[in-house]
Amino acid sequence: xxxQETTLREATVGPTRPEPTIEVTARDGGGRTxxxxxxxxxxxTPLLLARPGLPLPPGHGVLLGPGEAVPTEAAGxxxxxxxxxxxxxxxxxxxxTGVWSRVTIDRxxxxxxxxxxxxxxxxxxxxxxxxxEYGDDExxxxxxxxxVAPVVSDEGAVAVFAEAGSAARDPAVLMPLLLEAREKxxxxxxxxxxxxxxxxxxxxxxxxxxxxxxxxxxxxxxxDGLYLTSEGVFPAATTRFPLSGxxxxxxxxxxxxxxxxxxxxxxxxxxxAIVRAHLQNGTLRELVETRVRAHPASTAALRHLDLHGLDVxxxxxxxxxxxxxxxxxxxxxxxxxxxxxxxxxxxxxQPPEGADVLVLFPCSARKPYGLSRSxxxxxxxxxxxxxxxRIHEVIVTSPLGVVPRxxxxxxxxxxxxxxxxxxxxxxxxxxxxxxxxxxxxxxGYTHVVSHLGASTHALIADFLPEGTPHTGIPHPTRYxxxxxxxxxxxxxxxxxxxxxxxxxxxxxxxxxxxxQFGPAAADALFAEADDTGGRPPVIRVFxxxxxxxxLAQVVPQRGLLSLTIHxxxxxxxxxxxxxxxxxxxxxRGTVFAxxxxxxxxxxxxxxxxxxxxxxxxRGVGPAVAPGPEMTVLKRGPCVEVRHHV
Numbered sequence: 001x002x003x004q005e006t007t008l009r010e011a012t013v014g015p016t017r018p019e020p021t022i023e024v025t026a027r028d029g030g031g032r033t034x035x036x037x038x039x040x041x042x043x044x045t046p047l048l049l050a051r052p053g054l055p056l057p058p059g060h061g062v063l064l065g066p067g068e069a070v071p072t073e074a075a076g077x078x079x080x081x082x083x084x085x086x087x088x089x090x091x092x093x094x095x096x097t098g099v100w101s102r103v104t105i106d107r108x109x110x111x112x113x114x115x116x117x118x119x120x121x122x123x124x125x126x127x128x129x130x131x132x133e134y135g136d137d138e139x140x141x142x143x144x145x146x147x148v149a150p151v152v153s154d155e156g157a158v159a160v161f162a163e164a165g166s167a168a169r170d171p172a173v174l175m176p177l178l179l180e181a182r183e184k185x186x187x188x189x190x191x192x193x194x195x196x197x198x199x200x201x202x203x204x205x206x207x208x209x210x211x212x213x214x215x216x217x218x219x220x221x222x223x224d225g226l227y228l229t230s231e232g233v234f235p236a237a238t239t240r241f242p243l244s245g246x247x248x249x250x251x252x253x254x255x256x257x258x259x260x261x262x263x264x265x266x267x268x269x270x271x272x273a274i275v276r277a278h279l280q281n282g283t284l285r286e287l288v289e290t291r292v293r294a295h296p297a298s299t300a301a302l303r304h305l306d307l308h309g310l311d312v313x314x315x316x317x318x319x320x321x322x323x324x325x326x327x328x329x330x331x332x333x334x335x336x337x338x339x340x341x342x343x344x345x346x347x348x349x350q351p352p353e354g355a356d357v358l359v360l361f362p363c364s365a366r367k368p369y370g371l372s373r374s375x376x377x378x379x380x381x382x383x384x385x386x387x388x389x390r391i392h393e394v395i396v397t398s399p400l401g402v403v404p405r406x407x408x409x410x411x412x413x414x415x416x417x418x419x420x421x422x423x424x425x426x427x428x429x430x431x432x433x434x435x436x437x438x439x440x441x442x443x444g445y446t447h448v449v450s451h452l453g454a455s456t457h458a459l460i461a462d463f464l465p466e467g468t469p470h471t472g473i474p475h476p477t478r479y480x481x482x483x484x485x486x487x488x489x490x491x492x493x494x495x496x497x498x499x500x501x502x503x504x505x506x507x508x509x510x511x512x513x514x515x516q517f518g519p520a521a522a523d524a525l526f527a528e529a530d531d532t533g534g535r536p537p538v539i540r541v542f543x544x545x546x547x548x549x550x551l552a553q554v555v556p557q558r559g560l561l562s563l564t565i566h567x568x569x570x571x572x573x574x575x576x577x578x579x580x581x582x583x584x585x586x587x588r589g590t591v592f593a594x595x596x597x598x599x600x601x602x603x604x605x606x607x608x609x610x611x612x613x614x615x616x617x618r619g620v621g622p623a624v625a626p627g628p629e630m631t632v633l634k635r636g637p638c639v640e641v642r643h644h645v
Contacts, residue, residue: 020077020157022188023635024625027605028284029336030182030209030313033276036077036157036190043076045190045211046202046279048272054215055262056269063214079158079192079212158212159185164193171301175208176308182209183312188632199230199264199271200294203287206275208305218268222261230271232294236260282323289329299331306334314340316626318411319516319606320558325416327399333427337412338399342431345402346438350514350522351445352406352507354499355392357492359449359485360436362456362476363397367415368408370537374477378451381482385489387498394439396456398428401435406508407515409537409559411606422455429459436460447492451476451485505532509541509554509561516560517576517608524574525551525567541567558622561608565643568610568620577610578603580623580630580639587611587619591639596630599638603627609639619644 025044026033034045049063050056052071062071062078070078161181167174178193185191192212197205198221202213221228227236278287292298305313313336325338332338351358359382364372370379382388393405403413424432440448440463448465450457451472461468471484499507506529513522526541529551533540537556543549543566551567554560563571571577581598582591591611603609603623611619621642623630630638 021635022157022190022633024187024629024633025636026280026282027316027318028279028282029207029288030179030309030316031206031275031279031284032211033279034190034211038077038157041077044276046206046272046276047076047212048269049079049192049212049214050265051215054219054265055258056215056265060269061212157188158190158192161185161191161193161210165195168196171297171304175301175304178205178208178210179305179309179312186632187626187629188634197268198233199228199267200232200291201298202268202271203275203278203284203291204298204302204305206279207284207288208309213272215265215268218264219261222257222264225260226264227260228264228267230267230274230291230294282321285335286326286328289331292331302331303334306331306336306339310334310336310339315602315604317604319604320411320560320622321415321606323415325412327416327418330425330427332418333399333431335399338416341410341412342401342435344515345404345435348514348518349404349407349442350511350519351392351404351439351442352504352511353444354504354507355390356444356446356496357391357449357489358440358445358447359391359393359451359489360460361393361395361451362453362472363395363403365417365420367413367417369395369403370405370408377477377482378485381486382489384486385493387493387496388489389498389501389504390493390496391489392445396432396436396452396460398424398432401432402439404511406512407559409556410512410515411559414559424455424459432456433460433463437463440464446496449485449488449492451481502532505536505539506530506541509539509552512554513552513561517571521571521574521576524576525561525563525570527570527574543570558606560606562622562642563608563610563620565617565620565645568608568643569617572610572612572617578607578623578627579612580609580627582611582613582618584613585618587639587641587644589641590624590637591619591621591641593625593630593633593636593638596638599627599630601627603630611639611641611644617645 020036020038023035023037024032025035031046036043036045036047043061047061048056049061051063059076061076064070064078159181161178163177164174167177182191190211191209193205193210194214195216197210197213198217205213218228221233225236227234227239275284275287278284288302292302317337317340325332325335327333327338361369361375361378363369364374366372369375378393382391382393385391395403395405395408397403398418399416400413407413448468450464450468450470452470453472453476457470457472469484469488471488472481473484475481506526509532510522510526510529513525517525528543529541531542531545531548533542533546534553537554539554540550541552541561543551549566550564551570552561552563555562568577572579578600580591580596580600580603583595583597585595600609603626605623605625607623608620609623610617611621619641621640623639625633625636625638629636
């Protein structure tokens with residue numbers, strides 16, 4: 001029985017143990033790749049911890065039990081378990097890692113002398129066979145739960161999510177607990193989930209925040225004669241797939257336990273390498289949505305993760321990035337970066353002042369929309385309208401709902417692809433209706449023109465003002481439709497005055513700022529703005545005319561406003577800046593964690609942050625790390641400095 005709180009530590013050969021360091025090298029969702037350094041040894045997570053003697057290629061970590069000697073051939077970090085310490089998401093008590101207590105595994109006798117599973121039975125996974133939950137026929141030795149604190153030990157760089165095994169039986173339990181465990185662990189430590197993580201589950205668990213895995217789940221599946229793949233789990237006795245390293249199909253793998261184990265471990269190791277590659281490429285979410293199709297419980301787990309982890313994950317996902325969003329599944333609608341875009345439209349975005357004629361357009365396959373043939377046609381029609389500066393263009397689309405023209409270069413509006421079938425599914429219909437209704441509720445529009453296809457117009461028709469012309473018939477790009485659109489826009493703008501184009505571009509830039517910074521910050525930044533320069537999509541914002549002070553510039557590559565020192569000072573003076581407090585130096589190039597004293601916890605990677613020392617603005621630039629990581633981690637870049645004093 002475990003009767004006291006115990007800890008997990010990193011061990012190195014030698015009399016002393018250097019302090020470990022963690023440097024984040026890539027992020028996607030709640031997942032990350034890190035350089036984990038202990039002394040002269042550096043490993044890269046997500047990482048597999050394997051017990052000595054297993055048929056695995058080099059490059060993984062080594063997992064040892066109490067009193068076991070460190071292998072002389074160990075090339076990676078060595079994790080020595082001293083009983084097992086856990087992070088308690090409940091917050092009231094720590095949990096012992098019972099998986100490392102005395103456990104009897106009867107099935108292990110089938111492979112006695114071939115496969116040594118000396119310690120601990122990996123807890124159950126989401127696999128179901130013959131409608132029975134996998135593993136219910138075995139029980140572990142129940143350990144005592146010590147009533148001690150603190151929840152997280154002060155020793156070492158690794159914390160254990162010990163209740164992962166029991167929680168994994170129910171996705172509705174696992175994901176909230178895992179999110180809490182990740183938050184309580186903090187960015188300065190690696191989170192280890194013992195006993196869970198078959199190959200098809202690794203992408204999701206990494207996306208949720210797990211850094212370290214072990215081989216126990218794979219070993220137990222091998223004992224039960226299961227053939228593992230990245231796409232799911234199959235009974236080895238009837239599987240018609242080749243074993244790794246063997247030729248031919250239909251090998252009865254259960255008759256060769258060692259070959260089955262070697263295959264399953266190789267698949268596990270290879271899948272973790274694939275996960276790392278997708279994480280570094282910023283496409284981990286796409287991989288997750290593919291892998292969770294292997295089992296209904298995995299799909300449910302992703303949905304629970306999106307449901308409970310929206311705020312947590314959205315704080316870590318960059319505001320702008322390269323690559324594409326492939327919105328291929330229903331779960332794509334609940335991606336944290338997609339939901340963040342929609343929420344900012346509903347809660348923060350304010351349409352440009354003076355643009356009181358709303359025209360609704362369909363999306364296009366090419367992004368940004370303005371580069372597509374159809375939207376170039378729409379632009380020519382608008383160019384024929386004398387008072388075009390009054391027209392506000394908004395694109396209706398899935399999975400984003402509505403995209404104002406001035407936001408079309410932002411992430412993910414300029415970076416998504418969606419399957420086009422000509423019909424909206426129920427979730428898309430509800431989302432689009434909600435977004436259109438929220439936009440119209442902001443007020444300010446005297447006229448609305450719908451240049452949408454028939455099905456999309458019918459979807460939102462009950463929200464539109466009575467008498468709204470529908471010009472997108474028989475098809476938005478047909479000559480007849482263009483003539484209808486031109487006539488409707490001329491009629492809508494016939495009465496009233498239009499703002500001058502420099503004033504309209506200033507209003508567009510401020511509308512973008514409301515989405516990017518929030519309405520209060522946009523007011524502070526544009527309080528003295530009075531002129532613009534450049535040609536769209538590049539717009540420069542000035543105070544005191546074009547010969548005065550430049551405050552910001554819309555950069556199409558990012559789709560966002562990039563601040564100058566003057567703009568940073570305006571935000572800071574108005575109390576609306578996201579601030580990073582630095583030591584006494586002039587920031588140039590990149591500000592690293594070692595030079596950061598404090599950081600706004602609300603900073604998201606890609607945010608414009610103001611570098612300040614002792615109340616003095618020293619520089620400005622985009623954040624490359626979330627605010628909490630800047631002060632917790634001791635290594636790694638935090639801010640890319642664009643301008644400094």
